[in-house]
Amino acid sequence: SRGYSITLLPGDGIGPEVVSVAKDALALAGSYEGIEFRFREMMVGGAALDGVGIPLPEETLEVAKQSDAVLLGAIGGYKWDANEKHLKPETGLLQLRAGLGVFANLRPATVLPQLIDSSTLKREVAEGVDIMVVRELTGGIYFGKPRGFGHNERGEDIGFNTEVYSASEIDRIARVAFEVARKRQGKLCSVDKANVLEASMLWRRRVTALATEFPDIQLSHMYVDNAAMQLVRDPKQFDTIVTNNIFGDILSDEASMLTGSIGMLPSASVSESGPGLFEPIHGSAPDIAGQDKANPLATVLSAAMLLRYGLGEENAAKRIENAVIETLDRGFRTGDIFSTGMTLVGCRRMGEEVLKCM
Amino acid sequence: SRGYSITLLPGDGIGPEVVSVAKDALALAGSYEGIEFRFREMMVGGAALDGVGIPLPEETLEVAKQSDAVLLGAIGGYKWDANEKHLKPETGLLQLRAGLGVFANLRPATVLPQLIDSSTLKREVAEGVDIMVVRELTGGIYFGKPRGFGHNERGEDIGFNTEVYSASEIDRIARVAFEVARKRQGKLCSVDKANVLEASMLWRRRVTALATEFPDIQLSHMYVDNAAMQLVRDPKQFDTIVTNNIFGDILSDEASMLTGSIGMLPSASVSESGPGLFEPIHGSAPDIAGQDKANPLATVLSAAMLLRYGLGEENAAKRIENAVIETLDRGFRTGDIFSTGMTLVGCRRMGEEVLKCM
Numbered sequence: 001s002r003g004y005s006i007t008l009l010p011g012d013g014i015g016p017e018v019v020s021v022a023k024d025a026l027a028l029a030g031s032y033e034g035i036e037f038r039f040r041e042m043m044v045g046g047a048a049l050d051g052v053g054i055p056l057p058e059e060t061l062e063v064a065k066q067s068d069a070v071l072l073g074a075i076g077g078y079k080w081d082a083n084e085k086h087l088k089p090e091t092g093l094l095q096l097r098a099g100l101g102v103f104a105n106l107r108p109a110t111v112l113p114q115l116i117d118s119s120t121l122k123r124e125v126a127e128g129v130d131i132m133v134v135r136e137l138t139g140g141i142y143f144g145k146p147r148g149f150g151h152n153e154r155g156e157d158i159g160f161n162t163e164v165y166s167a168s169e170i171d172r173i174a175r176v177a178f179e180v181a182r183k184r185q186g187k188l189c190s191v192d193k194a195n196v197l198e199a200s201m202l203w204r205r206r207v208t209a210l211a212t213e214f215p216d217i218q219l220s221h222m223y224v225d226n227a228a229m230q231l232v233r234d235p236k237q238f239d240t241i242v243t244n245n246i247f248g249d250i251l252s253d254e255a256s257m258l259t260g261s262i263g264m265l266p267s268a269s270v271s272e273s274g275p276g277l278f279e280p281i282h283g284s285a286p287d288i289a290g291q292d293k294a295n296p297l298a299t300v301l302s303a304a305m306l307l308r309y310g311l312g313e314e315n316a317a318k319r320i321e322n323a324v325i326e327t328l329d330r331g332f333r334t335g336d337i338f339s340t341g342m343t344l345v346g347c348r349r350m351g352e353e354v355l356k357c358m
Numbered sequence: 359s360r361g362y363s364i365t366l367l368p369g370d371g372i373g374p375e376v377v378s379v380a381k382d383a384l385a386l387a388g389s390y391e392g393i394e395f396r397f398r399e400m401m402v403g404g405a406a407l408d409g410v411g412i413p414l415p416e417e418t419l420e421v422a423k424q425s426d427a428v429l430l431g432a433i434g435g436y437k438w439d440a441n442e443k444h445l446k447p448e449t450g451l452l453q454l455r456a457g458l459g460v461f462a463n464l465r466p467a468t469v470l471p472q473l474i475d476s477s478t479l480k481r482e483v484a485e486g487v488d489i490m491v492v493r494e495l496t497g498g499i500y501f502g503k504p505r506g507f508g509h510n511e512r513g514e515d516i517g518f519n520t521e522v523y524s525a526s527e528i529d530r531i532a533r534v535a536f537e538v539a540r541k542r543q544g545k546l547c548s549v550d551k552a553n554v555l556e557a558s559m560l561w562r563r564r565v566t567a568l569a570t571e572f573p574d575i576q577l578s579h580m581y582v583d584n585a586a587m588q589l590v591r592d593p594k595q596f597d598t599i600v601t602n603n604i605f606g607d608i609l610s611d612e613a614s615m616l617t618g619s620i621g622m623l624p625s626a627s628v629s630e631s632g633p634g635l636f637e638p639i640h641g642s643a644p645d646i647a648g649q650d651k652a653n654p655l656a657t658v659l660s661a662a663m664l665l666r667y668g669l670g671e672e673n674a675a676k677r678i679e680n681a682v683i684e685t686l687d688r689g690f691r692t693g694d695i696f697s698t699g700m701t702l703v704g705c706r707r708m709g710e711e712v713l714k715c716m
């Protein structure tokens with residue numbers, strides 16, 4: 001039987017509740033497929049700030065690096081909102097991404113037929129939406145230097161950041177995106193602001209050049225402002241989208257919300273080698289933390305992405321995904337996706353129902 | 359009788375058609391209100407590239423600066439898409455904004471009851487949406503230095519831009535936004551990425567400090583990724599939004615598309631003194647240019663913003679806006695906003711119907 005070590009990072013708010021459910025789902029799916037998991041729980045984010053005073057303890061990063069995959073719950077909360085930058089929970093997450101080198105963030109936004117009424121879009125617009133946003137995750141304005149505070153020639157305070165991409169950073173994320181598109185509908189839309197930004201001009205040039213290696217993929221380019229519009233106007237026109245770190249942050253969240261059920265959406269962040277980082281896209285929801293109200297399905301589906309993209313265990317991944325679909329078909333709903341006629345359940349019970357379907 | 363000089367910049371694609379209609383609307387509204395306009399038409403964008411080889415001729419900027427207000431149609435088109443940066447039509451527009459110093463871009467996104475079915479949002483979500491995005495227009499990553507192309511320490515090509523804001527740049531746009539909110543519902547949401555970017559941290563600090571001068575305004579802060587989601591989830595929660603140049607580019611386009619009728623949406627770009635720049639938010643639509651199919655109402659409503667924000671001529675502004683509403687009520691529709699039972703008309707005819715209602 002195959003064995004893998006998994007680092008669990010429950011984090012803050014509802015993180016521990018949803019990670020606990022996903023851990024059980026992994027363990028059970030594994031037992032059916034002859035896979036054994038060794039789990040190790042570590043601190044990150046606000047939990048680590050409270051515990052040891054920094055948002056990403058060295059030991060957490062070391063353990064994560066040594067493991068086969070990392071499953072994260074959520075980080076952040078009001079409590080630490082006023083912290084200085086190096087003591088923000090978010091900084092721990094950024095350090096974790098950089099530390100693991102997970103430059104490719106895959107964020108599916110899929111409208112499930114069972115949940116189509118949760119979307120604020122008209123039914124005919126939402127129906128069948130199935131987008132994968134491939135976001136560059138370890139470069140661009142998030143990490144670019146120089147950055148900081150200073151003074152301009154008139155002695156005024158300034159704040160500044162650098163958007164910068166190198167040819168190889170663009171090539172490697174584009175390559176991932178072309179390959180993802182190949183496994184999907186074969187359509188890739190690269191989003192940039194090449195009519196204004198030099199960083200985007202290089203982006204467009206490199207993506208265009210790489211396209212010759214993927215003649216089977218239909219590549220298009222779109223400006224980011226237009227993409228933000230087109231997602232609302234006709235989301236079905238998109239299959240796979242590739243974009244930089246900050247545009248990906250914005251557009252993947254917009255695309256997610258089109259589905260109306262962000263409590264359902266997972267994400268995968270991967271590197272060329274080394275463990276991937278898997279996490280739900282929703283936040284830590286401090287207002288409902290510890291009340292057994294959270295929707296664990298985004299984290300359960302992140303565990304499925306962990307199996308597929310992190311470990312290559314397609315069967316176990318499918319087993320989890322099918323169990324989630326069946327659980328929805330059987331009418332179980334947490335509060336965030338509830339509609340009349342359905343059975344309202346809490347986080348733990350939702351997890352139990354998923355396990356029953358495996 | 360009062361007199362104003364207006365610079366007309368028809369630009370590219372459908373620009374000339376829609377500006378011609380708006381010019382007639384201005385002239386007629388003026389004649390009812392005892393206002394005389396002197397119009398002067400100048401070249402910008404692709405038209406200027408074709409005419410004199412640069413996207414913003416010096417003479418155009420000079421004439422614009424000497425006038426009381428500038429009305430722009432649209433710029434750009436496939437023809438010039440592959441041009442180098444300094445020969446792009448867009449560069450002419452950016453030079454015009456910088457040259458006029460119009461740092462505050464006001465972009466309303468209003469769902470008209472007559473056109474609510476054009477929205478891809480469910481009726482109950484779209485109904486009553488009335489958002490004003492105040493976008494910083496002459497700073498940030500659009501203009502920040504250093505910028506350009508170069509090589510990193512490994513000799514690879516890089517492209518880079520600088521996001522930078524100074525205290526006074528933030529203060530002046532925030533002040534405009536607080537004042538706009540005051541004339542609206544008194545709610546201002548400042549959008550940034552202060553959990554990651556230093557430029558945003560300064561932004562949030564300055565906006566928060568300025569709020570003490572506007573105790574009657576309810577100020578909130580939101581991260582840009584969340585704002586992109588919230589606009590889709592519940593756009594009615596927003597009254598006035600203030601944000602930087604690039605986030606404003608993205609979010610104002612997203613907000614516009616929520617209305618389903620971007621052919622209806624005007625914009626105003628103003629400075630502390632000097633002429634403002636008024637333009638529809640839609641593009642140059644080269645595919646329908648010269649076919650009398652364009653919707654001129656966004657430009658007509660931009661002329662109304664010109665009267666209100668550029669010249670302080672509230673009565674004339676209202677006269678144009680009322681005529682547009684009445685024209686819609688009478689059932690006239692261009693192709694982009696057509697629905698069964700309405701009367702399909704072209705650009706010129708739509709303009710004539712608006713004039714009849716004045």
Ligand SMILES: CC(C)[C@H](C(=O)O)[C@@H](O)C(=O)O
Nearest residue numbers: 090091093094249553554583
């Ligand atoms: C928490 C924050 C730093 C993070 C980001 O901006 O990347 C989040 O919004 C995300 O998308 O995972």
Ligand SMILES: CC(C)[C@H](C(=O)O)[C@@H](O)C(=O)O
Nearest residue numbers: 195196225448449451452607
């Ligand atoms: C054409 C382009 C340079 C421009 C911008 O990005 O500002 C446009 O998208 C806009 O919003 O007016």
